[in-house]
Amino acid sequence: MPPRRCNHPLNPASYSDDSETDDYDDEEEELNCTMRCISCEEDYDPDDAGTCKECYEEANEIEEEYKREIEELKAKVNFLKLSYPVEPNGHSNPYALTHTDVVLIPYGDSSSGSVHAHKAILVSRSPVFKAMLENDMEESRSGIIKIDDVSYDALSAFVNYLYTAETCLDDQMAFDLLVLAEKYEVKHLKAFCEKFLISGLNLDKAIANYAFAHQHNAKQLQDSALALIIDNMDRFTRCEEYADLKDTNPRVVVEIFEAYLAKQVNTASPLKL
Amino acid sequence: MPPRRCNHPLNPASYSDDSETDDYDDEEEELNCTMRCISCEEDYDPDDAGTCKECYEEANEIEEEYKREIEELKAKVNFLKLSYPVEPNGHSNPYALTHTDVVLIPYGDSSSGSVHAHKAILVSRSPVFKAMLENDMEESRSGIIKIDDVSYDALSAFVNYLYTAETCLDDQMAFDLLVLAEKYEVKHLKAFCEKFLISGLNLDKAIANYAFAHQHNAKQLQDSALALIIDNMDRFTRCEEYADLKDTNPRVVVEIFEAYLAKQVNTASPLKL
Known part of the structure; x- marks a missing residue:
């Protein structure tokens, strides 16, 4: 593409609308200007002009x-996060974790071990653990939390997150950790799972996610799933999950219809009302 | 200031250097262009053009x-940092700090108390505390670090920083914490103090800072102080601190002169050499 050139008057008289444009012909060499973007280095048309040089430099x-x-901030995060040693099989290694003073036991999972931790960390990350461990409760005395x-x-991923603010998620793990x-009021982790x-989200997952978010007070996720559903109401009412949801949780279905109706009313033109 | 305007050829023929500029006179209305910076909203001259619109939007x-x-990242820092309760008088409050298992005693300061902490935190922040507390050493057995x-x-500000990555500094506190x-290999805090x-830095402080940085292996601070000194060698050799430094640490003075000489050689023009 040839460079786009425009003539511009360097002569201050030309600022006035009454300026004589005939003068330009004699000064063509001097008046020609090429505007080249400092960033992408492509020539551009005045209609596509962005910023002046000063603003570009300031933005830089x-x-x-x-x-x-x-x-x-990244250096600060690295300094502040605590290492929580996990073995290659994904299990925590209590021998590598010194000075622990509390054990968390997954009561619903009889197949595996327990997770060792420090009361000081649990207390600092969760108001629920704080109340549990700083008062004279069974867990505080025994050092065992079931x-x-x-x-x-x-549970292991949960405790690891309390130490490191990091975890690897898939959908199931995000549900479990949320x-x-x-339950333990760890807002940072809840927001992290919702964001994931x-x-x-897609329409296939939207109903399950909406019902889940509804149950666990996950407002961001609930709103996102709802928006997706009411944009596709026809498909929603024809899918299998809809029939299940109508049976198991009709109140949730009513809420979705109410949101759909509110959107219809808000987006309808005044003439149609 | 009146808007600066320039004529530019919308006609593709004008891309060629052979284009007839006479045509512009008849099309003045169409060809006029005003370039207004999207960011500061001031009109600008093509010579002061910065970026095209696309790059501006991308940068945004x-x-x-x-x-x-x-x-x-700020939310992550807030999640990860641990509270270290300090009373209004600046003293830590061991009763508000639960589950502590180690006490640090400032051996050079008989006037005040001790600082309570958690072994797990000290170990995670400092390789020196880690070696001390994870091996069978006196400190590990007694839970007392002198x-x-x-x-x-x-000492209290130091331990507080290990919990929060935050502290209020003045020059003396920055020296003490550095x-x-x-000593305890807490790189993040060392960099924080150096930056402060x-x-x-100014010329009055440069000699003391250089000598201090030299002694405590603070490379960034040492380089900054040295640059300031060798830019002002004449004033440097006439000040009181210079005479003191020559007496107490002549090797440091020699290093400063060597750096000064190296700069003279490097910046001298080839003709003068």
Whole structure:
């Protein structure tokens, strides 16, 4: 593509609308201008002009500042996170974790072991553990916390997250960890699981996710799933999950219809009402 | 200031250098263009053009992504940092800090108390504490760590930083914490103190900072102080601190002169050599 050129008056007189444009012909060499984007280095038309040089340079400085701040925050995260040693089989290694003073037992999973931890960490991450371990309760005295209806793998991932703020998720693990995060009031983990589930949402998963989010007070996920469902109401009412949901939880179905109706009313043009 | 306008050929024929510029006169209305910066909304001259619209929009999206990443990292830092309760008088409150299993005693400061902490935190933040507390050493058995030549205030701020990655600094506290960070290999705190001292550097402080940095292996601070000194060698050799340093640490003075000479040689023009 040939470079786009435009003539522009360097002569201050030309700022006035009364300027003599005839003068340009004699000064063509001087008046020609090419605008080349400093960023992508492509020539551009004045209609596609973005910013002046000063704003470009300022934006560049701001970007550098953001990058520095990100690096500093990442270093802070690395400093603050605690290592929670996990063996190659995914099980925690109590021998590598020194000075532990509490054991968490997955009560619903008789097949595997327990998860060792430090009271100080559990207390700092969860108001529920704090109340449990700083008062004269059975768990505080015995140093044993039994947790119902949870697999060893989910409990281990949960405790690991309390140490590191990191975990690997698939849908099932995100559901399991969101339940634990809700129960023990670990907001950061709950938001992390919701974000993961929202990023993988599609219409096939929307009903299950909506019902789950409804049950566990996961507002962000609930809103995202609901938006997807009411955008596809016809398909929704024809799928198998809909029939199941109508049987098991008709109140949830009513809520979805109410949201659908509210959207219809809000988006209808005044003439049609 | 009147808007700056330039004529530009919308006619594709004008891309060629042979185009007839006479045509523009008849099409003035159509050909006029005003370039207004999308960011500051000021009109600008083509010579001051920055980026095209596409790059501006892309840069905006990247900026939004950086902002989101910063927010997420800040939330992660808040989740990971542990509270270390400090009373209004600046002293730690062992009763508010539950499940502690180690006490740090400032051996050089007989006036005040001790600092309570958790072995698990000290071990995770410092390789020196890790070696001390995970092996069969006196400190590991007794749960008491005596630290020489440190004030209670510095030790308390040091332990607080291990929990929170935060502290309030003045020059003296930055020196004290840098010494502890060096001794216990807490790199994050050492970098934090160096950055603080560098930000407040001036010629009056440069010699003391250089000598201190030299002694405690603080490379960033040492380089910054040295650069300031050799830019002002004449003033440096006339100040009181110079005379003291020559007496107490002549090797450091020699190093400064060597750096000065190296700079002279490097910046001299080839003709003068």
